[in-house]
Amino acid sequence: MNKIYRxxxxxxxxxxxxxxxxxGGFGHAADKPxxxxxxxxDQGAKDLTIIGNSSGNAGKLGIGSLGGVPFVDEEILVENRxxxxxxxxxxxxxxMSKPSAFEKQYLAREVELEYVPQGTLAERIRAGGAGLGAxxxxxxxxxLIEEGKEKKxxxxxxxxxxxxxxxxxxxxxxxxxxxxxxxxxxxxxxxxNAIMAMAAKVTIVEVERIVPAGELDPEIVVxxxxxxxxxxxxxxxxx
Amino acid sequence: MKERLDRQTIALRVAKEFEDxxxxxxxxxxxALAANYVPEGRTVIFHAENGALGFGGVPGSKEExxxxxxxxxGIPFLPLPGASFFHHADSFAMIRGGHIDVxxxxxxxxxxxxxxxxxxxxxRGLGNIGGAMDLAAGCNKVIVAMEHVTPKGQLKILxxxxxxxxxxxxxxxxxxxxxxxxxxxxxxxxxxTAPGWTAEExxxxxEPALLISPDLKEIEL
Numbered sequence: 404m405n406k407i408y409r410x411x412x413x414x415x416x417x418x419x420x421x422x423x424x425x426x427g428g429f430g431h432a433a434d435k436p437x438x439x440x441x442x443x444x445d446q447g448a449k450d451l452t453i454i455g456n457s458s459g460n461a462g463k464l465g466i467g468s469l470g471g472v473p474f475v476d477e478e479i480l481v482e483n484r485x486x487x488x489x490x491x492x493x494x495x496x497x498x499m500s501k502p503s504a505f506e507k508q509y510l511a512r513e514v515e516l517e518y519v520p521q522g523t524l525a526e527r528i529r530a531g532g533a534g535l536g537a538x539x540x541x542x543x544x545x546x547l548i549e550e551g552k553e554k555k556x557x558x559x560x561x562x563x564x565x566x567x568x569x570x571x572x573x574x575x576x577x578x579x580x581x582x583x584x585x586x587x588x589x590x591x592x593x594x595x596n597a598i599m600a601m602a603a604k605v606t607i608v609e610v611e612r613i614v615p616a617g618e619l620d621p622e623i624v625v626x627x628x629x630x631x632x633x634x635x636x637x638x639x640x641x642x
Numbered sequence: 643m644k645e646r647l648d649r650q651t652i653a654l655r656v657a658k659e660f661e662d663x664x665x666x667x668x669x670x671x672x673x674a675l676a677a678n679y680v681p682e683g684r685t686v687i688f689h690a691e692n693g694a695l696g697f698g699g700v701p702g703s704k705e706e707x708x709x710x711x712x713x714x715x716g717i718p719f720l721p722l723p724g725a726s727f728f729h730h731a732d733s734f735a736m737i738r739g740g741h742i743d744v745x746x747x748x749x750x751x752x753x754x755x756x757x758x759x760x761x762x763x764x765x766r767g768l769g770n771i772g773g774a775m776d777l778a779a780g781c782n783k784v785i786v787a788m789e790h791v792t793p794k795g796q797l798k799i800l801x802x803x804x805x806x807x808x809x810x811x812x813x814x815x816x817x818x819x820x821x822x823x824x825x826x827x828x829x830x831x832x833x834x835t836a837p838g839w840t841a842e843e844x845x846x847x848x849e850p851a852l853l854i855s856p857d858l859k860e861i862e863l
Contacts, residue, residue, distance in 0.1 A: 522734030522776030545810030590710030
């Protein structure tokens, strides 16, 4: 089975309207699948539910950009009116005086939001990928996050029931892939990427290089290839 | 106007709380500055929730910066010997699982019971929870570093927080520009005051009644 796609646009071509799409990274240029996000913007699928740390705001602010080079994130999808709902921990701009596209649309009641604390989001995604239904966590007890959620005292501590998350697609970033889809990362690239890989029906990864199977040392593979369905490299023909 | 500690000096005082070998996560703003003031002779291991442990070096030049060596605050770092990288589920397992000794966070409001409000206020309409709820609920010791009152002079240490909470009963210590206050079962204990400040003057800017430590002293810098 060939997992290698020649272009970013071919890799995202079948994402339909109303799909749920996990978008990897924490919010830095190096951990975001920027080219896949651009391809999804150009492809134009609408009414998307996006799941990720942020609903996008880094592009304009240049946060985490290196050498002042601007980068793109989920915000270009929001600006293009492709997003119906975000499930994230950072929906607002990091700089109050420069509201993000999502923030403006949310305050105008044009998009929906499900607030999730960052660690709960990570664990919900991990649980989804691991085939679990839900888990109990102390995070959010006594806050607005607990509204409507089942509570239980476990080991003397109040905890909230949080359900696992899965998605139709995951767009993620890794450092190198082999032709089987095995992935390695560098530095802080793993973030949400390595867990989202497990939690989607179709995981699409953007990498900086694709090597033949056998060239990645199995001892250092972080994401085994069975979690990865499509790979696009910034070298080797991909635009 | 009496002199208050500046942000760097608040951070310097906070860093004295880091014991040798401590695993520490720093929030943005004043807390992040504490990384520069680890007391001499102590080794502290810093955790970044975006997936790094054991960093600390600052790149000496643009050439040394790497796009994949960035903290949660976006500041470039260099990994120290013994550093490690991991994904978000592991990173927050460290936080919730009690593997982080100390977190230092900023605050909009803190209550006398140690409730923390630091992610939004009603007028904004939206806010960023980020990792704050997990850090506040999961770390073994939560220290708040902040200015004692808002720029407009509104009190921030209150009987009850009026802003949405980050976590209930989590803060153990508050370090401000005029005082150090410990949160104990019996209440807020004033342990240190900034040079030139009396306990009465700190109390006047603090809504709940302060208990005065028998060892009350001037903040040592």
